[in-house]
Amino acid sequence: MARASPACWPAPACCNADFNEARLERYLVLAHAAGITPVVVLTKADQADPAPYVAAAQGLSQGMAVVALNAKSGDVAALAPWCRAGQTVVLLGSSGVGKSTLANSLSGGTLATGAVREDDAKGRHTTTARYLLPLPQGGWLIDTPxxxxxxxTDVADGIDVLFADLIDLAADCRFRDCKHSVEPGCAVQAAIKAGRVDARRLDSWRKLTSEEVTNSQAMVAAKTRAAGKFTKKSAAKRRPN
Structure with a gap:
C-alpha cells in the first residue's frame, strides 16, 4: 500500500469466544510497523454485551479507536471518518469475523459471505483473494482473505509503538539489563504489582520481541545465502569455457 495516502487498518474481531487479545496485538504491531493507523472493529456486537470486549481492546493501545457494531446494520456509519476521499481502509482478521459482510455494508458490494461453524464459532475461508472496492464517501477498501x-518479521518499530508504556517503565528500572522478572528495583514488576500494568502484556512483549528477533535473523540469513548463490552463478557464467 502506498503511504502517500492516509490509511487505516481495521482489525475486525468478534464479540464472542473468538476474541483474542494476543492475536489482535499481532495485527496492531504489523499496522504500526507499516505506519498505518489501526482501528479495532468488534463485529457481531448484537450477539453479546460488547462492553467487556471494547474495554479489553482499548487496553491494548492507548488512544486507539475501538468500534463495536453489527456489520449488517446501520452501525457501520461509525466507520465513516476513516472512509473519506484520500483514505484507504484495509480489513485484516481471522476467518469468520465478518470482514466480507463489513466490506459489503461499507461499499454496497456483493462479496460472498459464509456462515461460521456452530461447534467452535470459527469461519471457513469465504474471501480467497484481495479485493479493492470504492467507498461511497470517496475512499477505498481492501478486503483480504x-x-x-x-x-x-522486521517489525521492531511496531512492537516499540504498541508497548511504549512498558518501554517507558523499563527506563526507570534500577539495572539497565533488567529482565523484568525478579530483579530488585524493577519498575515494570512494580507497576504490575500495583495493578497499573497487566502481567499478560509483559508476557506478550517478551514473546513478540523474541519472535521478531528470531524471524528477522532467519530472514537476513536466507537473503545472505540467496545472494551467495547468485554471486556463484554469476561468476560461473563469466568463466571462459
Whole structure:
C-alpha cells in the first residue's frame, strides 16, 4: 500500500469466544510497523454485551479507536471518518469475523459471505483473494482473505509503538539489563504489582520481541545465502569455457 495516502487498518474481531487479545496485538504491531493507523472493529456486537470486549481492546493501545457494531446494520456509519476521499481502509482478521459482510455494508458490494461453524464459532475461508472496492464517501477498501497465522518479521518499530508504556517503565528500572522478572528495583514488576500494568502484556512483549528477533535473523540469513548463490552463478557464467 502506498503511504502517500492516509490509511487505516481495521482489525475486525468478534464479540464472542473468538476474541483474542494476543492475536489482535499481532495485527496492531504489523499496522504500526507499516505506519498505518489501526482501528479495532468488534463485529457481531448484537450477539453479546460488547462492553467487556471494547474495554479489553482499548487496553491494548492507548488512544486507539475501538468500534463495536453489527456489520449488517446501520452501525457501520461509525466507520465513516476513516472512509473519506484520500483514505484507504484495509480489513485484516481471522476467518469468520465478518470482514466480507463489513466490506459489503461499507461499499454496497456483493462479496460472498459464509456462515461460521456452530461447534467452535470459527469461519471457513469465504474471501480467497484481495479485493479493492470504492467507498461511497470517496475512499477505498481492501478486503483480504482470513489470516490463519501471523508471524512477525522486521517489525521492531511496531512492537516499540504498541508497548511504549512498558518501554517507558523499563527506563526507570534500577539495572539497565533488567529482565523484568525478579530483579530488585524493577519498575515494570512494580507497576504490575500495583495493578497499573497487566502481567499478560509483559508476557506478550517478551514473546513478540523474541519472535521478531528470531524471524528477522532467519530472514537476513536466507537473503545472505540467496545472494551467495547468485554471486556463484554469476561468476560461473563469466568463466571462459
Amino acid at each position: 482470513g489470516v490463519r497465522e501471523l508471524q512477525l
